[in-house]
Amino acid sequence: MSNPSELHDKLQERPFLAGYEPTEQDAKMFDQIFGGNKTVANWAAAMSNYTVSERIAVQRKPKIASPEKSALKKQKTEKAQDQASAEPANFLRELIKKDLSKGGRIHDRVGRTGDVVRTRFPPEPNGYLHIGHAKSICLNFGFAAEFGGRCHLRFDDTNPASEKQEYIDAIRSDVKWLGFDWGEHNYYASSYFDQLYTWAEYLITEGKAYVDSQTKEEARINRGTVTKKGKNSPFRDRSVEENLKLFREMRDGKHPEGAHMLRAKIDMGSANMNMRDPGLYRVLHKEHPHTGNKWCIYPIYDFAHGQEDAIEGITHSFCTLEFDQHRPLYDWFLDNLPIPGKEKCRPIQTEFAKLVLKDVVLSKRNLKVCVENKVVTGWDDPRMPTLCGLRRRGIPPAAIRRFCEDIGVTRNFSVVDTAKLDDVVREELDVNCERRFAALSPIKVTITDLPADFRQELKADNHPKNPSMGSRPIIFTPTIYIDHGDFMFDPPADYFRLKPNGEAMLRTCGIIIKVNEVVQDPTTKAVVELKCTHEKAGNRKVAGHIGWVSADDCVFVTANVYEPLFKVGVVNHEEEADADAEAGAEGEEEDAAEDEEKKLASHDEARQKVLKMVNENSIRAHKAVVEKNLATAAPETSFQFERLGYFVVDKNSTPDNIVFNRTITLRASGPEKDTGRSRKAEQEEQMRLKKLLEDLPASEMFKIQKDKYSKFDADGIPTHDAKGTELSKGAIKKLKKEAAKQTKRLALRLQRS
Secondary structure: OOOHHHHHHHHHHOOOOOOOOOOHHHHHHHHHHHOOOHHHHHHHHHHOOOOHHHHHHOOOOOOOOOHHHHHHHHHHHHHHHHHHHHOOOEHHHHHHHHHHOOOOOOHHHOOOOOOOOEEEEOOOOOOOOEHHHHHHHHHHHHHHHHOOOEEEEEEOOOOOOOOOHHHHHHHHHHHHHOOOOOOOOEEEHHHHHHHHHHHHHHHHHOOOEEEEOOOHHHHHHHHOOOOOOOOOOOOOOOOHHHHHHHHHHHHOOOOOOOOOEEEEOOOOOOOOHHHOOOEEEEEOOOOEOOOEOOOOEEEOHHHHHHHHHHHHOOOEEEEEHHHHHHHHHHHHHHHHOOOOOOOOOOOEEEEEOOOOEOOOOOOHHHHHHHHHOOOOOOOOOOOOOEHHHHHHHOOOHHHHHHHHHHOOEOOOOOOEOHHHHHHHHHHHHHHHOEEEOEEOOEEEEEEOOOOOOOOEEEEEEOOOOOHHHOEEEEEEOOEEEEEHHHEOOOOOOOOOOEOOOOEEEEOOOOEEEEEEEEEEOOOOOOEEEEEEEEEEOOOOOOOOEEOOEEOOOEEEEEEEEEOOOEOOOOOOHHHHHHHHHHOOHHHHHHHHHOOHHHHHHHHHHHHHHHHHHEOOOOEEEEEEEEEHHHHHOOOOOEEEEOOOEEEEEOOOOEOOEOEEEEEEOOOOOOHHHOOOOOHHHHHHHHHHHHHHHHHOOOOOOOOOOOOOEEEEOOOOOEEEEOOOOEOOHHHHHHHHHHHHHHHHHHHHHHHHO
């Protein structure tokens, strides 16, 4: 190596001796090679201003870069990187762009009106859609709109044992509610049953399918495992004539369920178990919601799915990640069937990670347990993560669409914090909801120094930041209601609402009231009335401001307040994902032949497991009081009850039984945890607790958190939450890890001192 140019060529293989920046090692090496050549030293210094990609693009000839120019280049690069990182990752969008670009797979479709790309949302009508499905809906319909295409709504109704018209109607309703429309492109897998049957016979005649007569147990053993190859079925070498005869007898109802199954003849030694002679058709004597009793054999999902995409000319088949091992089978069917037009526009399956929300159960099977065991009132119970449940709870569809866009699309399994969805919901509701006064647990307040017949009409803004939303009349009278959270008998020093001999400002009316007498129930000692005096505020300011509702201008309602349906920390998301992955073609094969007694035992075990996860305190019904104008509010209309949260009129609410459901609190902590302290005081308290925890041994660090835990084991690890509910094994495991970290931190601190 005799000159800097050759050195530069060498450094392109690995820019520097250690990492990607010049170090002292590089300087010493330069000195050894060039004897302190200043040109090379200056060149190395200039190179340090470049990113790795910029260094490779630099001229081979050594030259001193202008510091200003180098800094500008670096600034531009960092700006571009910041812009890229600010946008949600969505590799599927980039894939479509690539396919449409010049020379791309479907570039010839560019310019078509409303049909540039074709996507599809293909739900199985065996349950209600949930928030996880929303991601797929938004992706497929969203891409169709973005790229000038169309999205098909297709019901993959291949299993009449679990499908109902009820689910089909509900799915249509949910997709429309989310804001999407399929137009005339509503299809069914069952519409293609005749064609699928013809193709099944084609595979038989080609020697690529056979009727298998093994029992379920024999088929399970011969299938092998992930570490052990499978064995050929003893019926694998039946003649074409015998296979056709048996298959047609299956079609004509001459064999019972579980007696035979048509299988593809692929490779029982394949490392991919989905390629080990997968099922194509099974006998199922069930009436179909779309085709009635025409068929008593039904195609397995894997056999139907890809062919439906091909028949409909789907350009992009997007599936969740559990189907990645099914893709070779998807392609095998396309390769081996005489599907018209597949050479011109062959569908390609691409997988992405499904939406998984922390502490939220999204398995249809587990949710069905909650419905069947009356844990909830139905699929649309506001505690359910179903789309109809979220709708009834008051979650805006625009918030779900935005959330699905914000979280991006990747191939990596991850759990999304529910707080991200909550934040988007709050932002959407804050902008669009009118404000109202309410009291969830009302306390009567009598202003004793006002005449009994006093009435003052006031105007209250419907939205503090949006004058265009107008105002409403409210009546101020001597008897009003306030929420129980606005009064404390023995509050901390920094509490700014009502207390004995304390005062607070009534919002909107500019009146300060002072508590002179507290009336309690003689038995329960609960506060039932506050007797107060008043004064006009004028220029006087007080720290506490509270909402109120006139006793003469109000209506009593039921206000449902919700907590998570499942206990925190008990949901095993990876286990749920594995269960979903197993519920494909293999699950359909087992359903067709499984022993009824074993099936019931397995279902009962799963049921008990789900029921143990349920939070028994997931709903509290309050007899609340609200402004009288809410008596005529239409179902599914949302409001912000000031300081209490966002509430929606329940869909079943009537004038005689007005019901509101709380959608979400105003902030993550919720009003139940609101102590009435100032924000500064809350921050100081949090810092005090953090400092205290830093110095405590692991055996004591949780015991001071009495607002979170009530019982502990011998090592000081919490076993029960503040309400006395036993913590899950997963939650306890996490707490043990925190304790171990605390022990390690204290040990390191001791070593340093």
